[in-house]
Amino acid sequence: MVIEIAPEKLKLIAAQKEDENWEFRSFLKTRIAGEEVDSLVHKLYKDISSQIDCKQCANCCRECSPVLHDKDITRLSQGTGIPVSEFIEKYLKEVENDYVFNQKPCPFLKDNLCTQYSYRPGDCRSYPHLHKKGFVFRLIRVIDNYAVCPIVFHVYEELKKELGWKKRTRPGRMPTYG
Numbered sequence: 153m154v155i156e157i158a159p160e161k162l163k164l165i166a167a168q169k170e171d172e173n174w175e176f177r178s179f180l181k182t183r184i185a186g187e188e189v190d191s192l193v194h195k196l197y198k199d200i201s202s203q204i205d206c207k208q209c210a211n212c213c214r215e216c217s218p219v220l221h222d223k224d225i226t227r228l229s230q231g232t233g234i235p236v237s238e239f240i241e242k243y244l245k246e247v248e249n250d251y252v253f254n255q256k257p258c259p260f261l262k263d264n265l266c267t268q269y270s271y272r273p274g275d276c277r278s279y280p281h282l283h284k285k286g287f288v289f290r291l292i293r294v295i296d297n298y299a300v301c302p303i304v305f306h307v308y309e310e311l312k313k314e315l316g317w318k319k320r321t322r323p324g325r326m327p328t329y330g
Contacts, residue, residue: 155203157302159211166299172319177291186288196307197282204302210264214257215300218275219250231271280304
């Protein structure tokens with residue numbers, strides 16, 4: 153398998169496959185047991201992430217807006233040496249009762265590296281969230297991240313192959329599987 157990591161290519165392919173990805177989402181939500189999908193996603197994630205150096209991409213740090221919880225803000229403020237109130241004023245904005253960074257890319261991204269890596273928020277530590285259970289309950293975010301993260305992109309594409317899923321061939325006809 154060729155591992156594509158160029159963000160501009162991923163966005164282009166994601167746009168071309170938008171309908172297909174939504175069809176596959178519907179298939180996953182209605183036809184496959186969640187535990188089976190989780191097990192397969194975890195295996196694919198392990199295999200694919202071992203082939204990708206996130207420091208070569210860092211697109212998540214350019215495109216995503218992690219939610220920062222109180223403990224994340226405290227940790228980052230300690231890492232930067234800035235008091236919490238000043239840190240919030242300088243780097244964050246409130247969106248729907250949550251804090252996110254007030255700019256993209258992340259203000260702590262420099263040369264594809266996180267300058268606050270040891271202090272990074274929980275959402276960043278967990279990204280791209282493919283190690284978690286309940287994959288089928290997070291599919292909208294997966295489709296969003298498909299255009300952002302090479303790991304998510306390749307896991308989703310390999311999942312289609314592993315499950316023998318094929319895109320609908322004619323309008324009005326149901327997709328074929330296996």
